[in-house]
Amino acid sequence: MAPNGAVHREDARGHRYPDYGGNPLAHILSNTDSVRLPAFGGAAQVGLYKPPPFQFGNPVPLGLSGFALTTFVLSCINLGVRDISEPSIVIGPALVYGGFIQLLAGMWDIALGNVFGGTALTSYGGYWLGIGIILTPGGFRIQASYSQADFYAAFGFYLFAWMIFTFLLWLCTLKSTVAFSSLFLTVWLTFLCLGAAYLDAQNNANAMPNVALTRAGGAFGMIASWLAWYNMLAGLLDPSNSFFIIPVVHFPWSDKARMDRKAKAEAEDEGV
Structure with a gap:
């Protein structure tokens, strides 16, 4: 066991390196030129x-948990679970957990020098704060300033703007891991479907969002x-803190996968 909590392993050339399992940030206390970590969601x-x-x-786990919980609650409503369609319950977590807390996590990630993580978490914190403000009844009178059909169309514009932003972030994850890239892909598809559903309200006789979408x-x-x-x-x-580590699965074309294939080939060559 290494002093910082990581297990040391040896590559084909006998060089020792720290193996942090599924969590490459586990117990890292200082920065050294010898430690380069692979992409990690x-x-x-x-x-x-x-x-x-x-x-x-x-x-990042704090920001991800805020995003996950708030998205889960709103998705239950969009799915019509227990025939509940009023999204008012989302206002609280949107303003506090998915909004303010996630925004703080993004700011802290920027302090760590992680531009991507800071941009994503801070932006989605702003998204949830925006949702909370839009849905707050009476206080901001946003919905009351439109007809019902026009409000849904304008809300569709808001969702499509976030769809574009999420697609651009997703492009940055294509050399990371399957678990992390899949997160942004599904968020992008969520915005795409919901934006189209709200824009379709103007085409429906009842001026309501498309149910299927x-x-x-x-x-x-x-x-x-x-x-x-x-x-x-x-x-x-x-x-x-755990008896197991969950896999994150690096893409075959990622730097991590290429390094693993190179190490395996060198080991096979030296074994011949």
């Missing part, structure tokens, strides 16, 4: 990176919430 890192040069906790958005949102919790758990679990 539990830290919202999309490429090879060094641990921060100062001691600071990983804020709303249900599809709820389904993708539910998957996204569980993927966010999965990545959160990957960021929390390590050998000091």
